[in-house]
Amino acid sequence: MNSTTSIPGISKRFYPLKIFAVILILCSLALFPFISDNRFYISLITEMMIYGLLAMSLDVLLGYTGLLSFMHNTYMGICAYAVGLFLIHISPTSLWLACFAGVVFTSLVALPVGWVQVRTGGLAFALLTLAFGMMFYTIVWKWYAVTGGDDGLMGMPNPDITLFGWHLGSSSDPVNIYLFTLTVVTICFFLTRRIINSPFGAVLEAIRENEDRASFVGINVRRYKLLGWMLACILASIAGALFILYKGYIGPSTMSAFAGAGVLMMVLLGGMGSLWGAFAGAFIFIYIQDYISTMTEHWEIFLGLFVIFLVLFLPTGFAGLGDYFKRFRKA
Amino acid sequence: MSGTFSIAIDLLLNSLVLSGVFLIVAMGLNIIYGLSRIMNMSHGALYAVGAYIGYSLVATGVNYFAALIITPILVGIIGLLIERTIILPMRKRSMVYTLILTYGLMFFLDGMIKHIWGNRPRFIELPEFMQGMISILGTQYPVYRLMTLFMIAAIMIALMLLLSKTKAGIIMRAASTIPEMVSCMGINMSYVHMGAFMLGCAMAGAAGIIAGPLTTIDPLMGGEMLISSFVVVVIGGLGSLRGAVIAAILIGFVQTFTEFFITDLAMVIVFIMMAVILAFMPRGLLGEGKFE
Amino acid sequence: MKKIVTISLSLMMAFVLMSSQQVFAKDPVKIGVLVPLTGIVAQGGLEMKMGIEMAAEEKGTILGRDIKLYVEDTQVKPPIAVSKAEKLVYKDGCKALIGVFSSGVGLALASNIDKLKVPFLSTHVMTTEFYGIHPLVFRSGQLANDQTAVGNVKGIMARPDLKEKTYYVLVHDYAWGHDAGQRFIDLAKENGIKIYNEEYDRAPIATKDWSSYISKIKASGVDGVYIAFITNVIPVFAKQMSDFGLQGKVKTISAAAPGPLELEAGGEACFGIFGASDWSWDVDTPASNKWEMAFWEKYKTIPSDAAAHSYVGAMNLFNAIEKAGSTDAQAIAQALKGISFDGPYGNVRISAKDNCMRNSAVLTETMAAPENPFGAKVTMKVLHTFTAEELGPPE
Numbered sequence A: 001m002n003s004t005t006s007i008p009g010i011s012k013r014f015y016p017l018k019i020f021a022v023i024l025i026l027c028s029l030a031l032f033p034f035i036s037d038n039r040f041y042i043s044l045i046t047e048m049m050i051y052g053l054l055a056m057s058l059d060v061l062l063g064y065t066g067l068l069s070f071m072h073n074t075y076m077g078i079c080a081y082a083v084g085l086f087l088i089h090i091s092p093t094s095l096w097l098a099c100f101a102g103v104v105f106t107s108l109v110a111l112p113v114g115w116v117q118v119r120t121g122g123l124a125f126a127l128l129t130l131a132f133g134m135m136f137y138t139i140v141w142k143w144y145a146v147t148g149g150d151d152g153l154m155g156m157p158n159p160d161i162t163l164f165g166w167h168l169g170s171s172s173d174p175v176n177i178y179l180f181t182l183t184v185v186t187i188c189f190f191l192t193r194r195i196i197n198s199p200f201g202a203v204l205e206a207i208r209e210n211e212d213r214a215s216f217v218g219i220n221v222r223r224y225k226l227l228g229w230m231l232a233c234i235l236a237s238i239a240g241a242l243f244i245l246y247k248g249y250i251g252p253s254t255m256s257a258f259a260g261a262g263v264l265m266m267v268l269l270g271g272m273g274s275l276w277g278a279f280a281g282a283f284i285f286i287y288i289q290d291y292i293s294t295m296t297e298h299w300e301i302f303l304g305l306f307v308i309f310l311v312l313f314l315p316t317g318f319a320g321l322g323d324y325f326k327r328f329r330k331a
Numbered sequence B: 001m002s003g004t005f006s007i008a009i010d011l012l013l014n015s016l017v018l019s020g021v022f023l024i025v026a027m028g029l030n031i032i033y034g035l036s037r038i039m040n041m042s043h044g045a046l047y048a049v050g051a052y053i054g055y056s057l058v059a060t061g062v063n064y065f066a067a068l069i070i071t072p073i074l075v076g077i078i079g080l081l082i083e084r085t086i087i088l089p090m091r092k093r094s095m096v097y098t099l100i101l102t103y104g105l106m107f108f109l110d111g112m113i114k115h116i117w118g119n120r121p122r123f124i125e126l127p128e129f130m131q132g133m134i135s136i137l138g139t140q141y142p143v144y145r146l147m148t149l150f151m152i153a154a155i156m157i158a159l160m161l162l163l164s165k166t167k168a169g170i171i172m173r174a175a176s177t178i179p180e181m182v183s184c185m186g187i188n189m190s191y192v193h194m195g196a197f198m199l200g201c202a203m204a205g206a207a208g209i210i211a212g213p214l215t216t217i218d219p220l221m222g223g224e225m226l227i228s229s230f231v232v233v234v235i236g237g238l239g240s241l242r243g244a245v246i247a248a249i250l251i252g253f254v255q256t257f258t259e260f261f262i263t264d265l266a267m268v269i270v271f272i273m274m275a276v277i278l279a280f281m282p283r284g285l286l287g288e289g290k291f292e
Numbered sequence C: 001m002k003k004i005v006t007i008s009l010s011l012m013m014a015f016v017l018m019s020s021q022q023v024f025a026k027d028p029v030k031i032g033v034l035v036p037l038t039g040i041v042a043q044g045g046l047e048m049k050m051g052i053e054m055a056a057e058e059k060g061t062i063l064g065r066d067i068k069l070y071v072e073d074t075q076v077k078p079p080i081a082v083s084k085a086e087k088l089v090y091k092d093g094c095k096a097l098i099g100v101f102s103s104g105v106g107l108a109l110a111s112n113i114d115k116l117k118v119p120f121l122s123t124h125v126m127t128t129e130f131y132g133i134h135p136l137v138f139r140s141g142q143l144a145n146d147q148t149a150v151g152n153v154k155g156i157m158a159r160p161d162l163k164e165k166t167y168y169v170l171v172h173d174y175a176w177g178h179d180a181g182q183r184f185i186d187l188a189k190e191n192g193i194k195i196y197n198e199e200y201d202r203a204p205i206a207t208k209d210w211s212s213y214i215s216k217i218k219a220s221g222v223d224g225v226y227i228a229f230i231t232n233v234i235p236v237f238a239k240q241m242s243d244f245g246l247q248g249k250v251k252t253i254s255a256a257a258p259g260p261l262e263l264e265a266g267g268e269a270c271f272g273i274f275g276a277s278d279w280s281w282d283v284d285t286p287a288s289n290k291w292e293m294a295f296w297e298k299y300k301t302i303p304s305d306a307a308a309h310s311y312v313g314a315m316n317l318f319n320a321i322e323k324a325g326s327t328d329a330q331a332i333a334q335a336l337k338g339i340s341f342d343g344p345y346g347n348v349r350i351s352a353k354d355n356c357m358r359n360s361a362v363l364t365e366t367m368a369a370p371e372n373p374f375g376a377k378v379t380m381k382v383l384h385t386f387t388a389e390e391l392g393p394p395e
Helices: A016-035 A039-064 A073-090 A095-117 A122-142 A174-196 A199-209 A211-216 A221-247 A257-270 A275-295 A299-313 A318-330 B004-036 B043-059 B064-090 B095-117 B143-165 B167-177 B179-184 B189-211 B221-236 B241-261 B263-280 C002-019 C042-059 C078-091 C103-111 C145-158 C175-190 C211-220 C233-243 C260-270 C286-299 C305-324 C329-336
Strands: A160-163 A166-170 B133-136 B139-142 C029-035 C065-073 C096-101 C120-124 C137-139 C166-172 C201-203 C224-228 C251-254 C273-277 C340-343 C346-350 C357-359 C361-368 C378-386
Touching: A016 A039, A016 A174, A039 A174, A039 A199, A039 A221, A039 A257, A039 A275, A039 C078, A073 A095, A073 A122, A073 A221, A073 A257, A095 A122, A095 A160, A095 A221, A122 A257, A122 B221, A122 B263, A166 A174, A174 A199, A174 A221, A174 A275, A199 A211, A199 A221, A211 A221, A257 A275, A257 A299, A257 B095, A275 A299, A275 C065, A275 C078, A299 B064, A299 B095, B004 B043, B004 B139, B004 B143, B004 B167, B004 B189, B004 B221, B004 B241, B004 C211, B043 B064, B043 B095, B043 B189, B043 B221, B064 B095, B064 B189, B095 B221, B133 B143, B139 B143, B143 B167, B143 B189, B167 B179, B167 B189, B179 B189, B189 B221, B221 B241, B221 B263, B241 B263, B241 C211, B263 C201, B263 C211, C029 C042, C029 C078, C042 C065, C042 C096, C042 C120, C042 C286, C042 C305, C065 C078, C078 C096, C078 C103, C096 C103, C096 C305, C103 C120, C103 C175, C120 C305, C145 C175, C145 C273, C145 C361, C145 C378, C166 C175, C166 C211, C175 C224, C201 C211, C211 C233, C224 C233, C233 C251, C233 C260, C260 C361, C260 C378, C286 C305, C286 C340, C305 C329, C305 C340, C305 C346
Parallel strands: C029 C065, C029 C096, C096 C120, C120 C137, C166 C201, C166 C224, C224 C251, C251 C273
Antiparallel strands: A160 A166, B133 B139, C273 C361, C340 C346, C346 C357, C361 C378
16 A cells, blocks of 8 residues: 555665664754754754654554554543642643653553454554544544533643753753653654564565455464554654644644544655654755745645655655655666 | 423434534544545545635635535635646555645644634625524524534435446445446546545535534634544544444444533543444444555 | 755755844834634634724834734634744744634633743633733723623613513533623522523524524523624524514523624614614714724725724734833733723723723623715614623722
8 A cells, every 4th residue: 555665674684875874864963952042943943853753653554564544643631640640630740750650641542442443453553543633633622621622621730850860951941841741752763663673573564565365374364563652652652742742732633644644744744654754854844844834824835745746756765865865867 | 491302302412413523523534545545634624625615615605505516616726726736646656645735734724714714713704594493392592503414414415426426426335345446437537536536525615614603613613623533434434424324423423421420421431432342343433444 | 866865955945035134123022913814703813903004004003113014814723822822922023922812722822821831812712711811911801701690780781671681692612602691690680580491502603594593492482592603604594583483572681792694684673673782883982983984985895893803902012112111021911001092982991900901891782773974784882881880890
């Protein structure tokens, strides 16, 4: 159901240039807040990284396991609410405990949902994600007493970021949140990359390519699909924990079906089946959206046109650009 | 005024009207999906376009009934343009791409609506005889709401006749089950897809002008209708026309009755119902949906 | 491989370019305008923007520097509004924020004001939680929920025909709606006005088809309904009430003033909506008449309450910056306390105690408009004028 540009095994080869590029990007990201004191860009890049993580988590599901989730942002939202509620009602200072509780809670929600969903595949799976997503969205939206309904969760405390008793700074400072997000996202990226390149990842790709054949060679397809789903949901929930720390706020609009389609768009923009492509997609999407909506009050027209042109002329996404140029040169 | 029986009739009619509007929109979505495997995310926006075109026609002095005929044709033509320009090149690609493409189209159409008609709500001016109330089974009910039921029934009958009696309809039905066979018969599937897309868009336009006077016309009407019709289509089973009828009636009744009796939980119950139904019947009530 | 290097280098370049944008000191005074231009209240947002732009044009310069407005669309979504506020403050260098529709958005911004560190003057946030919420957060605009409730209850008490009615309370399901509904119910009970449902109904903001709610109102047999809806929705509801033959039988009292363009769209179906608001073009004072004609000349749009109080709010902010003598956040905040402006609806003063405005207001009922220069068919007829002291809250 999808075309991918990744060839199994190729990423395991050693490329000094690639490593150099990764270090360059990471260093420039890490140094950015010290070069520029423009807090707007610090916030923007924080948001891009968080959505990049979310897009990557969806890509694990879509690009590697071949399962489409319409509303992956739901699980980001659930975790953000859980972390927020934990900090507000239980302990306003324990950041790590809150994040841990949020991820565990989201996993507990995602597990039964995943268990039901993996019994199907293809479009039925996708529609189930929509059904459950809408259900969670409406519950959050209408449960005013707990979630704050349409107004969202407010009054989030700003816990200090500490590591093994070592105080790193308050989360109310955008620079701290930026660095914290960068660290967590980088760790998640490399962990996911490791998992995807392991035999487990190969099984997921086998399921994507042909479920029947995968089951013939003795793979428990449902079990692996469920594991893939849980991996994606846990990554999304980490994005959710970062989101609420960064925004200090979470509302139902973050969990809506339209926001979900936005995340899907990021993955497509970056190119399915490419982990760093998902980040590129999120970066481009958020920047374009921000840029266009500042330029004109009719931003919807231009965003729509942008999406249409992109799908028509760059279907393999940003990650596929290289192949496109290669083909162009040959021709 | 507050007899239990008349309230029951009120609720029954309200449910039917709501179901009817859902049905027409969902039917259009289903025809497009059933024949060409495209989930049209811009369907809600086309519904809004229909309502606005209807408003403009009536506001410039066109008779309401004439507008009722012209609007679906115009929206169908818009559908034709969309299909030939941007959907056609996407035929061979995965469904995900058309999904995102039509999602972009939805933004574009919504933006255009705001650009042309502005943000404020509009109301379609109805002919005098449709504005009043009528006494039916002991309750006073608005004439127009009752009339929409007849209009929707008429559209559904026309659609049924089209699909069962005309050659185009038979080709369409055949194409939804075995497209390869239809192309073997020497019929250009491209035209079948085009016809299906036009018909689906025309249905959205018809729903727009019928539902316009019921509530109000504003730029947000499309997005909301898209979600509702999606729920109907998914519960009924993708591409299943009969399933859509059952699901539309189910959702219309559940939504109306929960709004009346347990107001605070109205939408929650609809979506929990959807999740439960799909959990047990992943392909919907009358699942004829196939994946690609 | 070259691809990766190219990409990483271009990213580096982008960062350098981003960080090199400097904010120059001798720029015009930059004000960030946050209004909804898409979403359910887009029309209201447009009117707010008009009012603020009109004020900026009339004011001309502050401290000898030009006024430059940066308008951003909040889409009535709190997270987007917060991002836009960050952009306005950190990227564009705005020294103050003004506008904001919806209590949810307003509260989200108020909770982020510590990060933004600029004064924020809201013109359209009605929740009572705004009283003294933060030293940098102010309100000068739409009447707050407690003030509206006082106005509406006083209005009902003064009319024998309205006093005896039983009221059904129906609100939009978000912070403002809940607050408005609860304020009215509490005050009405104190005054002996009968309320049908003390556990008031909460309808989703997206509700289009009100038929179930109208059936409920019909079934309850009440003869009055108190609605707390977003302005644009009021005529929609009124239209459907009229479709179901309840117009005239069930009196509609509204917590928010309906926008004039929406009233025009609804036409006769919107007659008879009763409620308190800051201003309506029916107010007949020289200041009001002069302002509404100036507005009409400029925009060729029927002047609305949203435009009027946004204009006044903007004037208060501009004057405060002038008074402060600098664009320092604390200085502006200090100057805003107790400042006042004489506008189309009299003196509007920002209380030094709780940072929220006190002003006189009018009680109106929608009916057929007399001959008017705007070509409007519906007017909010002024029945009574309240003084600022009457509406409170006491200082």
